[in-house]
Amino acid sequence: MLDQEIKIVIDYKRCIGAKCLNCVDSCPREVLDWDKEQKKVVVVNFQECLLCFACEEACREDGNDCYKIEGAIRKEFQPAPRIDMWGGAREVVPPISV
């Protein structure tokens, strides 16, 4: 379990909504949606979130910088030395000759 809760925080005062939708359309898993009745961006499916930060980045670069994913501890997860990703494939002699 993490000691911090991860949540999506949207500053609705700054959000320009339907004119932008960069965050909604940047999500690969439909976590966000545009609510037509409430006229605001809503988190509909946080369960599917992959923490890819595409939404945050899209808002910062192309939107109004009003969107943050809070609580994601990024520094604690340091890359460890890489292990052999392809499990010995490197040792195989290629049968393909050119």
Added chain:
Amino acid sequence: MEWKETLRTDVLIIGAGLAGLKAAERAKRYGLDVVIVDKSTGRTNLSSVAGGAIGVVAGAWQISNPFTLRSLTERGILGGAWEIKYCKDQRMEEITAMEEVPLQDELAEFGCVNPRNMKTYGPYIRMNWAATGPLYHYVQKVGCKLMKFFTVTDLLTVDGQVVGVVGFESRMGHFMAINAKAVVLATGGAGNCWARNNTPFRSTGDGHAIAYRNGVVLNAMEYESFDAWIIAEKGIPNYWIPPSYARTMGNVLNAKGEDFLPNYIELGPKATLKPGDPFHIKYGTPVIDVVATIARAMAMEVHEGRGDDGAILVDFSNVPDEVWYSEPKGIAFLHLMRDFDWKKKPVHMYPGALGSYGGCKITEEGETNLPGLFSGGEVAYGEDLKYTNVFGTRAGRAAAEYAMNASLVEPDPIQIKEKKDYLEKFLSRPKSTDGDPKAIRDAVRDLSMEKFGVLKSEEGLIQGIERLGDLRKVASEKMYASDPRELRMAFEVESMFDCQKMHARAALIRTETRGVHNRLDYPYMDNDLWVKEIRIQKVGDEMKLSTAPIRRGYVEIPKGRFPIKGMYKK
């Protein structure tokens, strides 16, 4: 929705994934006007979110061992075998191109000093954004126009020559035609046509469908790659597990707690079969050579009633902490934030759709059979990033050279109006429960998983095609779109229908098991009959399927029938 004035350009690129961006970058070198359109923001394509494939593109594995015969036949991509030559020749050149001076600033921003050793798991989980991100910024900096939120719905043709596209903007809501000298189709795959998938929601095979409707020859559509290591836990996204956890560490078990992989894999001579050993030591074979077999094995175990809750189990208890919390760092995060400790209990997994091996039939230069239409990447059976990187570039280059010698041909206004009417039909329909595009999409996705999943059979395929037809009938009468965003989804659903029909019909006639194509009723690989590719083309209103001998690459194919281990019962 209003109509905007036609945009004119030299080269139009559909899709801002790696193939599209590479094509744009190359075409721009010719000093032409380049427009890239993307139905989303250009950040959600498979190239940007897929896990780790760029590591294969750039990594040492690729340099020393471009492709083994086994990994090719393993996946069954016979139709694309000749492409290996080009990938082999050009791949490193394309990776080197990313190190060139103009890209350095963008690369540095992503923490990539040396693309050959790309830290693909950088600050984000979006590993491949480390490759597409720099290009995404770079192509815009050199003057390519990126139009986001623009969905291309059809091609415009004059006398069989492609002269542009028609589509709509899904945010503000307007129709627009784009008149271009050359068009590059780089729309990616169709993974989201299956309920279980590890692709972005926008991967719905739009390019396959657009190509099909315009008479482009498609081939190898029966091959949809299902990756084995996709999580099947409630409350956790269907996410792909990186090799460091699953491929070298985890123990794959069925509901009885047995390691079933030896029943399916051809074990190497030095296989130890000791739980806890890395994969290639345990089974004596590199995992890359048996990826399709593992997916088949998992599905067979579940099919034969040895699964747990429709999935198999992977025990990660022996994964050391430093690996757990390392690459890619987000994965550990993802389950920790959902209070799921994988080290304490086995994880449910089941294969999910990952990439399309089928698509537009292209030449070495990325040309399709329509003059003016070029294609690269997953939509042209470039199944992963090494193809995408190379064939995206080749399509961009060919399109630019074509555009240099071509002049703009004015599109036919009647044709534009027809295509607009087709879209307005959805907007004019009333709302109904049957016609909700999201509900129809989910029905197609569930149907595909059930009937066109990892294991196929004649009966299932025929039933599936019938049910797909029924769904399409309802959709053609009732599917509505109340706003431009819903219109995009309605269009995606239409694409999925075409795509899945092509997939199922091609799978039905390939009466053998080969690579990622598994037929329960034909559990053998038939090299006497099926060293062929299946081509699909629309002739009139009919879907015509034909077979043709494959163009051979470096692959030598032994004659005979080969029973598939674990699947073939005496």
